[in-house]
Amino acid sequence: MTMFDSFETVTFEGTNSENPLAFHHYDAKKEVMGKTLEEHLRFAVAYWHTFAWEGGDPFGGSTFQRDWYPQDNMENAYKKADAAFDFFRVLDVPYFCWHDLDLRPDQGNFAGNLSTLDQITDYVGEKMAQSKTKLLWGTANMFSDRRWMSGASTNPDPDVFAFAAATVKSCMDATHKLGGENYVLWGGREGYETLLNTDLNQELDHMGRFLNMVVDYKHKIGFKGAILVEPKPQEPSKHQYDYDAATCIGFLRKYGLENEVKLNLEQGHAILAGHSFEHEIATATAEGMLGSIDMNRNDYQSGWDTDQFPNNTPEVALCYYHILKSGGFTTGGTNFDAKVRRQSLTAEDLIAAHVGGMDICARGFEAAAAMLEDGGLEEALSERYAGWDTPEAKEMLGSDLASITARVLSEDIRPAPRSGRQEILENYVNRFV
Ligand code: XUL
Ligand code: CO
DSSP: OOTTTTSOOOOBOOTTOOOTTSBSSOOTTOEETTEEHHHHHOEEEEHIIIIIOOSOBTTBOOOOOOTTOSTTSHHHHHHHHHHHHHHHHHHTOSEEEEEHHHHSOOOSSHHHHHHHHHHHHHHHHHHHHTSSOEEEEEEOOOSSSGGGTTOSTTOSSHHHHHHHHHHHHHHHHHHHHTTOSEEEEOOTTSEESOGGGOOHHHHHHHHHHHHHHHHHHHHHHTOOSEEEEOOOSSSSSSEETTOSHHHHHHHHHHTTOTTTEEEEEEHHHHHHTTOOHHHHHHHHHHTTOEEEEEOOBOOTTTOSOOOBOOOOHHHHHHHHHHHHHTTOOSSOOEEEOOOOOTTOOSHHHHHHHHHHHHHHHHHHHHHHHHHHHHOHHHHHHHHHTGGGGSHHHHHHHTSOHHHHHHHHHHTTOOOOOOOOOHHHHHHHHHHHO
16 A cells, blocks of 8 residues: 555646646657657656655744654665655656655664665666666665765865765666666765865865776676766855856866766756756757756745745746757656655646646647747847858858957957847747747
8 A cells, every 4th residue: 555556647638628637748658759758858757855755844844744754764664665666657657766865764874874874775676677667767875864064075075075985886786787868976974065165176186086986986887877966056065066057068078088978967956056947958968968958847936945846837938949850869858856845735736746746847848849840049040140141151160369359350340239129039839829
């Protein structure tokens, strides 16, 4: 018995259906641009928010009651896995993601953590063999326990660096064992509170060395998935080293990792960094570094990382537009690093939240595909940059400031401003969303 077993598998019923637990837009088997929506979108459930998060906030503890609480023992870890796979059946979802700490409690020492991770991943492996749901990515939680309070690979204490190295190795092994398609590193505490006690340069060097060890280990064990880092500007650290896509790309280049590591971009983190999500995606795709996405939004008024399910089609559409334009996901997918609100207590709330998120993504994705097929935005772009197709313009890029100046003088070049046509293009997008 799990809290989800009275629920049938959710099916696509179309926009006329009044059933709240049906897909109204996400028709998994529908073909769009040569692949099914399921193959394009590659949805994943996040084990931490959906099963491990208990509904607490800074002012109060758990609001939820689940039969796998308290989550401090292995018996309940197995119960949680039973519920999780039953939930995956209800959603018919192709992927899930985890941190080690979501699967089983921290044992307080590395040997204990290693053996319980092995036990629970054996169990999860058996569950996966009976289920269609595969592992999109695994990761290590190196931010909750007090040992990580001053960072993991960037900790001033080399013993914490060692514990982090051993922890990541164990989580990479577990991800590999379960056939995971990516391994993610998000550095929640890889940053600082104050420069009064922080050697920023040394910490960055340690983080770069650590990530090189991760890449070496990936090759050593023959893990074929992608290694991804997840940018976030702050929270929990005041300043995180992996601030945004551009910062991460610079970091990866500095430490020689640009061909080995890609990005797992999150919508809410983009907003915290003062960017739109499509800005982050386009920054990554321009470098061939888009790995995967966490498609969860923030509350625009509160300014916190509220990890809410997406519910804004036009926003989502522009994100998928840039993903599709770059060729779509390869190893990555659409993970909901999202939680229900703490008053949403029931199984139905959890299911409906994911169903709604999947529907919004499908709707946005289809709009993106239609825009790309129509070609209106691409046409507008090539028109705007058409001047650069001329031989003189191309030549200029290979020339120098003095020769360019001579040409500006001899031809009396006087640039004529042209409209950026933003509102017209926004109206164009509105026809599709
Ligand atoms: C935190 C966050 C993480 C990562 C995985 O803001 O996004 O849950 O996705 O560690
Ligand atoms: Co995330």
